Amino acid sequence: xxxxxxxxxxxxxxxVRIGLALVLLYDFLRIGQLGLVDVLFxxxxxxxxxxxxxxxxxxxxxxWLPWEVGTARLxxxxxxxxxxxxxxxxxxxxxxxxxxLTSAQLAQVLPLGDRGIDMxxxxxLLVLAFSGCGRAWSVxxxxxxxxxxxxxxxxxxxILQLSLMYTMAGVQKTALAWTPFGDFAALYLILQDPSIARxxxxxxxDWFPMTQLATAATLVFEDSAWLLPLVYWYRHTRTRAGRLxxxxxxxxxxxxxLLLGVLLHLGIASTMxxxxxxxxxxxxxxxxxxxxELGWGRRSS
Numbered sequence: 001x002x003x004x005x006x007x008x009x010x011x012x013x014x015x016v017r018i019g020l021a022l023v024l025l026y027d028f029l030r031i032g033q034l035g036l037v038d039v040l041f042x043x044x045x046x047x048x049x050x051x052x053x054x055x056x057x058x059x060x061x062x063x064w065l066p067w068e069v070g071t072a073r074l075x076x077x078x079x080x081x082x083x084x085x086x087x088x089x090x091x092x093x094x095x096x097x098x099x100x101l102t103s104a105q106l107a108q109v110l111p112l113g114d115r116g117i118d119m120x121x122x123x124x125l126l127v128l129a130f131s132g133c134g135r136a137w138s139v140x141x142x143x144x145x146x147x148x149x150x151x152x153x154x155x156x157x158x159i160l161q162l163s164l165m166y167t168m169a170g171v172q173k174t175a176l177a178w179t180p181f182g183d184f185a186a187l188y189l190i191l192q193d194p195s196i197a198r199x200x201x202x203x204x205x206d207w208f209p210m211t212q213l214a215t216a217a218t219l220v221f222e223d224s225a226w227l228l229p230l231v232y233w234y235r236h237t238r239t240r241a242g243r244l245x246x247x248x249x250x251x252x253x254x255x256x257x258l259l260l261g262v263l264l265h266l267g268i269a270s271t272m273x274x275x276x277x278x279x280x281x282x283x284x285x286x287x288x289x290x291x292x293e294l295g296w297g298r299r300s301s
């Protein structure tokens with residue numbers, strides 16, 4: 001389709017590149033600060049947690065390199081260096097692929113430590129490697145020249161990825177607490193779990209209707225994500241006839257959906273100890289905007 005063949009300024013993808021790189025950099029620097037590099041990534045034989053010997057097959061990281069803490073520290077260093085290079089836009093495609101491969105190896109070393117957000121980040125990095133995101137606000141732009149336009153398909157692909165992620169998150173919320181039959185009590189119950197809640201939320205019993213509203217809003221937000229491709233298609237074909245198309249382009253419900261998404265992730269970040277998840281997802285939100293909407297380039301159909 002023509003929508004996949006379009007070209008656009010690279011600044012939006014550069015924003016995604018920088019935001020995601022900074023989140024990754026913080027995550028691995030924090031691991032180093034807490035002294036967890038050897039514990040998480042070194043084999044059990046040298047004091048780490050992973051039982052690498054039981055992996056079948058043995059991860060390539062320890063098939064090619066010695067079974068020692070130095071190898072774990074090397075992998076950590078590659079993640080930190082790759083994230084820094086990505087943030088600076090230095091050899092951007094190489095940095096993306098380095099991060100994907102190293103992260104995949106660490107996932108094999110410690111499968112229990114491979115979070116859903118890590119899988120999403122690897123998917124995004126693969127797209128960014130071929131996107132031209134390093135052609136703006138980067139060392140690459142200085143060394144090899146900036147580009148006025150890059151392919152639009154990587155941004156569209158990231159939108160589809162987020163649409164799928166949110167849709168599946170909604171589909172998997174099958175517990176009664178997410179429904180009227182369970183009084184929409186899901187978020188209240190989650191915030192009473194000390195392993196998840198960032199603070200003590202016993203006082204929420206007096207604000208239970210507020211948590212019910214937040215639970216219902218979360219479900220509506222995620223269960224409507226499958227409409228994202230339709231919304232963008234209607235925007236792309238806005239000159240065509242059709243009442244539903246005209247309504248979507250007049251009301252622009254995407255604005256309200258994105259606002260709800262931002263509030264959702266800020267709420268998660270402030271109330272739940274879920275690591276980098278809310279920040280990594282928010283780092284991808286610029287992809288929902290055409291560059292002209294943020295002041296770069298001209299409007300395209």
